[in-house]
Amino acid sequence: MKQIDAEILKIEPVAKDIFRLTLKAPDIAEAAAPGQFVMIRPVSGFDPLLPRPFSLHDWSEKQGTIVILFRVVGKGTGILAQSRHGRKLQVVGPLGKGFDITSAESVCLVGGGIGIAPLLGLAKRLPEADAYNEIAVLLGGASGEELAPLAECLDIPGLAVRLATDDGTLGHHGVVTDLMENHMTRDRDWLVLSCGPMPMLKAVAHLCRKNGWPCQVSLESVMACGMGVCLGCAVKSPAGNGHEGYLHVCKDGPVFWESDVAW
Amino acid sequence: MVRGKPDLEIKIGGLVLKNPVLTASGTFGYGREFASLVDPADLGAVVVKGISLEPRSGNPPPRIVETPCGMLNAIGLENVGVEKFVSEKLPFLRENGVCVIVNILGDSVEEYGRLAEILDNAPGIHAIEVNISCPNVKQGGVAFGLDPEAARAVTAEVRKKCSLPVIIKLSPNVTDITSIARAAEDGGADGVSLINTLQGMAIDIQTRKPRLANVIGGLSGPAIRPVALRMVWQTAKAVSVPVLGVGGITTPEDALEFLIAGASAVQIGTGNFINPRATIQVIEGIEKYLIEHDMNSIHDLIGSLNG
Numbered sequence: 001m002k003q004i005d006a007e008i009l010k011i012e013p014v015a016k017d018i019f020r021l022t023l024k025a026p027d028i029a030e031a032a033a034p035g036q037f038v039m040i041r042p043v044s045g046f047d048p049l050l051p052r053p054f055s056l057h058d059w060s061e062k063q064g065t066i067v068i069l070f071r072v073v074g075k076g077t078g079i080l081a082q083s084r085h086g087r088k089l090q091v092v093g094p095l096g097k098g099f100d101i102t103s104a105e106s107v108c109l110v111g112g113g114i115g116i117a118p119l120l121g122l123a124k125r126l127p128e129a130d131a132y133n134e135i136a137v138l139l140g141g142a143s144g145e146e147l148a149p150l151a152e153c154l155d156i157p158g159l160a161v162r163l164a165t166d167d168g169t170l171g172h173h174g175v176v177t178d179l180m181e182n183h184m185t186r187d188r189d190w191l192v193l194s195c196g197p198m199p200m201l202k203a204v205a206h207l208c209r210k211n212g213w214p215c216q217v218s219l220e221s222v223m224a225c226g227m228g229v230c231l232g233c234a235v236k237s238p239a240g241n242g243h244e245g246y247l248h249v250c251k252d253g254p255v256f257w258e259s260d261v262a263w
Numbered sequence: 264m265v266r267g268k269p270d271l272e273i274k275i276g277g278l279v280l281k282n283p284v285l286t287a288s289g290t291f292g293y294g295r296e297f298a299s300l301v302d303p304a305d306l307g308a309v310v311v312k313g314i315s316l317e318p319r320s321g322n323p324p325p326r327i328v329e330t331p332c333g334m335l336n337a338i339g340l341e342n343v344g345v346e347k348f349v350s351e352k353l354p355f356l357r358e359n360g361v362c363v364i365v366n367i368l369g370d371s372v373e374e375y376g377r378l379a380e381i382l383d384n385a386p387g388i389h390a391i392e393v394n395i396s397c398p399n400v401k402q403g404g405v406a407f408g409l410d411p412e413a414a415r416a417v418t419a420e421v422r423k424k425c426s427l428p429v430i431i432k433l434s435p436n437v438t439d440i441t442s443i444a445r446a447a448e449d450g451g452a453d454g455v456s457l458i459n460t461l462q463g464m465a466i467d468i469q470t471r472k473p474r475l476a477n478v479i480g481g482l483s484g485p486a487i488r489p490v491a492l493r494m495v496w497q498t499a500k501a502v503s504v505p506v507l508g509v510g511g512i513t514t515p516e517d518a519l520e521f522l523i524a525g526a527s528a529v530q531i532g533t534g535n536f537i538n539p540r541a542t543i544q545v546i547e548g549i550e551k552y553l554i555e556h557d558m559n560s561i562h563d564l565i566g567s568l569n570g
Contacts, residue, residue, distance in 0.1 A: 001299045050334060050536055234324045234326055246324075
């Protein structure tokens with residue numbers, strides 16, 4: 001974990017209210033793993049006060065860069081979106097526990113909305129494709145207008161991406177769990193790796209449980225420190241699994257086994 | 264003229280701190296969490312997250328919300344409990360030569376006494392900070408922080424049960440903080456630290472729900488700094504034991520204000536979240552200020568407010 005003043009190399013609009021930020025951060029790029037995050041302070045003053053957590057969308061050890069994909073949701077992200085290249089931002093990372101991709105026969109990446117952000121860095125770093133029988137990528141969103149540019153961010157050669165939208169304007173008319181049910185054949189040992197809004201993750205976790213698919217979810221939370229100190233990012237854990245009530249998104253996650261979360 | 268580095272040492276009871284910059288309880292974990300960014304042995308002391316006799320799981324989320332130049336928290340004193348602290352958290356601090364101050368909290372005078380007794384026998388602890396001021400649990404010790412007689416009683420009990428220096432952490436949610444500070448001094452405190460968080464609240468106007476599950480939380484950060492500074496100034500005049508200033512200190516300039524107002528040391532809390540290296544930068548900044556102002560010792564600065 002490092003604290004650096006990272007220079008903004010590029011900031012590009014991807015879609016309405018969605019931006020891709022590239023930062024010079026060699027020490028962080030070198031240590032990063034899929035599913036980890038960084039804390040970025042949008043201003044050097046005190047309003048907004050706290051750094052914000054962002055999952056690592058991608059990174060390049062060779063170029064010494066990290067890439068963040070974010071949606072403007074409030075003051076902090078609004079200021080970030082208006083930042084120009086050359087500006088320096090306080091960045092701490094890489095933080096947290098990412099995806100565990102050590103063993104699986106087939107992998108299904110499931111993303112919703114801006115939750116697709118960590119899936120690029122993950123997809124690019126899955127062990128050689130032939131180690132798996134199949135890598136499936138299933139994405140959901142509200143509309144084609146929202147989902148199309150996000151899906152483009154996951155455009156990796158050799159990776160088939162399937163889409164679902166709530167309003168049917170792109171891909172399957174329905175939700176991402178419909179795609180899972182249609183696509184994930186029973187004859188394979190699947191590992192599901194998922195990131196998205198809480199209701200979607202809950203539905204994904206429920207479906208995985210029903211079908212016996214092991215599933216990891218990347219959770220989002222408000223947090224002040226990002227390193228297990230403020231204890232602000234508590235998430236309820238089921239009774240009797242040895243976690244004394246609450247886990248913390250920043251330190252125990254952001255990626256959890258679905259069975260460790262009290263849905 | 265070639266001068267040596269200015270003397271930053273301060274004393275609390277029999278404890279000598281190498282510099283006057285500490286971490287505030289609950290903002291630096293058990294010291295290890297920040298270790299790759301800050302060497303905790305470089306700090307005056309690390310005040311660890313509040314410890315109770317039994318582990319506590321804390322309040323349901325949401326536990327924190329940001330407000331202008333501040334944050335509200337209602338963590339609910341989540342901690343590993345004293346037994347696990349001593350067996351699992353303390354060894355790292357001891358082995359790394361960290362000056363450790365253990366913040367304790369209880370529901371009764373006896374519980375505070377029992378904690379002091381246990382910690383007195385654990386090697387590697389340099390002082391106790393008694394939390395009589397957490398606003399976020401029904402019995403978070405706050406009752407002791409609101410009444411001078413209760414504050415005196417709990418201080419006397421902790422004093423009786425341990426040989427370590429005892430610091431009492433005071434609540435700002437009182438009419439006259441100096442009366443509580445004097446009661447702590449009467450009870451045998453070696454120092455007082457102030458302020459803990461100010462009680463506050465925030466509402467989501469769309470859902471018309473409180474932003475914290477606990478409804479009420481403690482406000483910290485730069486927003487409370489002027490209030491903390493005023494209380495530190497008043498308290499430093501009212502007691503003869505060292506005052507540790509806490510409340511929104513993030514930069515060297517902030518810390519200097521508190522020292523000038525009469526604080527013998529400062530604690531950095533929410534500042535650690537804003538800038539994890541805040542403590543180190545504050546130490547460097549104080550040293551630089553002393554050199555620039557031709558002061559040989561931090562004691563030339565403490566309480567040097569001009570009328």
